[in-house]
Amino acid sequence: MSEKMSTTKMSEEEKLLAGYFVCFKCLRLFIPSTASECSECGWLKCPECDACLCSLSKEAQIAALTVYISHAIIPPREVLWWYERIKKIGEELIREREGK
Numbered sequence: 001m002s003e004k005m006s007t008t009k010m011s012e013e014e015k016l017l018a019g020y021f022v023c024f025k026c027l028r029l030f031i032p033s034t035a036s037e038c039s040e041c042g043w044l045k046c047p048e049c050d051a052c053l054c055s056l057s058k059e060a061q062i063a064a065l066t067v068y069i070s071h072a073i074i075p076p077r078e079v080l081w082w083y084e085r086i087k088k089i090g091e092e093l094i095r096e097r098e099g100k
């Protein structure tokens with residue numbers, strides 16, 4: 001499907017420096033603008049394997065997102081959006097743990 005992308009001559013290092021995303025699941029590199037957003041989690045779906053945040057456990061989702069908003073250069077409004085998301089996942093997790 002996305003064979004075209006893998007024919008580019010860039011090395012993995014060059015791709016990472018150019019802002020490519022790394023897929024959580026298959027670890028392939030992809031260009032964020034070529035990926036579509038998941039309507040469930042709001043994260044980008046990997047063009048190769050279709051993975052998004054939904055493919056991760058809640059613990060892993062929180063880890064991925066906290067690192068993302070702490071280290072990525074993203075607009076403040078987006079940081080807040082994801083932060084709200086993190087808190088919601090955290091609350092769900094606590095409820096699941098207590099869930100008896």
Ligand SMILES: [Zn+2]
Pocket residue numbers: 023024025026027028046047048049050051
């Ligand atoms: Zn993938």
Ligand SMILES: [Zn+2]
Pocket residue numbers: 038039040041042043052053054055
């Ligand atoms: Zn998703």
